Amino acid sequence: MKLKEIYSQKDIEHNGIFEWVKPKISFEVFPPAISVEELYKELEILKKYNPEFVSLTCGAAGKNNDSLEVLKYLKNNLQLNLMPHFTCICNSKEKVADNLKIIESLEIENILALRGDEPSDTQEHYYDFHYANELVEFIKERTNLSVGIAGYPEGHIDCPDIYTDIENLKKKVDAGADAIFTQLFFNNDKFFSYVQLVRDAGIETPIIPGIMPILSYKQITKMTHLANISIPKTLQDKIEQYKDSPKDMKELGIDFASYQCQQLIDAEVAGLHFFTLNKSYSTSQILDNLL
Ligand code: FAD
Numbered sequence: 001m002k003l004k005e006i007y008s009q010k011d012i013e014h015n016g017i018f019e020w021v022k023p024k025i026s027f028e029v030f031p032p033a034i035s036v037e038e039l040y041k042e043l044e045i046l047k048k049y050n051p052e053f054v055s056l057t058c059g060a061a062g063k064n065n066d067s068l069e070v071l072k073y074l075k076n077n078l079q080l081n082l083m084p085h086f087t088c089i090c091n092s093k094e095k096v097a098d099n100l101k102i103i104e105s106l107e108i109e110n111i112l113a114l115r116g117d118e119p120s121d122t123q124e125h126y127y128d129f130h131y132a133n134e135l136v137e138f139i140k141e142r143t144n145l146s147v148g149i150a151g152y153p154e155g156h157i158d159c160p161d162i163y164t165d166i167e168n169l170k171k172k173v174d175a176g177a178d179a180i181f182t183q184l185f186f187n188n189d190k191f192f193s194y195v196q197l198v199r200d201a202g203i204e205t206p207i208i209p210g211i212m213p214i215l216s217y218k219q220i221t222k223m224t225h226l227a228n229i230s231i232p233k234t235l236q237d238k239i240e241q242y243k244d245s246p247k248d249m250k251e252l253g254i255d256f257a258s259y260q261c262q263q264l265i266d267a268e269v270a271g272l273h274f275f276t277l278n279k280s281y282s283t284s285q286i287l288d289n290l291l
Contacts, residue, residue, distance in 0.1 A: 028273060046276065115129070133174075211274050214252060
């Protein structure tokens with residue numbers, strides 16, 4: 001099923017009354033460094049939550065090839081709707097067109113179109129694409145894929161302010177994007193005010209919050225630092241308290257994400273997209289707490 005149809009199931013009319021439908025669940029995984037069978041096992045566990053789709057990240061700087069191999073494996077072995085992530089920076093139009101043909105030949109219906117980040121090395125790279133809106137346009141011209149894009153509740157790190165970032169988000173929407181998947185965040189108020197700003201900018205596209213359970217001190221410190229993501233003080237204090245206790249840290253991650261998701265559900269979000277980090281345990285505990 002395409003993104004557009006998945007998220008348009010919100011607000012179904014029933015006997016003249018509009019009913020809100022539960023948020024659609026989806027999972028993000030990444031191509032595993034060692035064994036694709038391990039990833040398969042984790043997804044087998046997560047399958048019972050009936051995800052609408054599983055999204056598969058791709059390498060930075062236009063390195064989509066490793067991810068395509070994993071995509072083929074998952075497509076052949078799991079009965080799940082898949083959404084590959086796809087980056088365009090440092091990629092030629094010919095290469096992107098070829099990869100899109102492979103994706104469509106796998107009967108995949110959705111794609112997450114991203115700019116990606118420039119590598120720090122000094123190799124020569126193609127620059128046929130500069131921003132994700134160009135990729136969205138390229139995909140829409142050539143394929144029948146439904147396109148997801150990235151959104152940043154606290155602003156993208158390269159962008160001077162959130163208003164400019166939302167103007168740039170609109171370019172992706174105007175190019176044909178069907179859903180916006182957000183970067184992780186821990187402060188729901190930042191998400192709610194982002195949604196308001198996006199709507200004020202005339203964008204009606206569904207905005208799906210990205211939820212990342214805290215798994216370890218190292219993971220959370222690295223992720224939030226890289227993308228400049230704020231952590232509420234009460235949560236930060238607990239993170240520091242459990243710094244040397246991996247078990248407590250994992251439990252904190254489950255409790256906090258469950259609380260965060262419940263608030264988002266109460267606010268009637270169209271979906272919840274879990275960054276599983278290829279581990280089923282925390283995500284399944286959170287979903288058990290919610291369902
Ligand atoms: P863009 O939308 O192009 O935006 C990038 C920056 O340029 C922003 O600051 C924006 O404001 C500005 N900008 C955009 N358009 C224009 C324009 N036309 N003119 C001037 N300025 C403009 N990275 C990976 O490598 N692999 C992944 O699998 C991956 N998955 C992700 C999944 C999600 C849900 C999210 C939120 C991010 C993901 N990323 C991934 C990270 C992403 O590639 C980086 O955040 C990247 O820096 C920006 O990508 P984008 O698609 O948002 O870019």
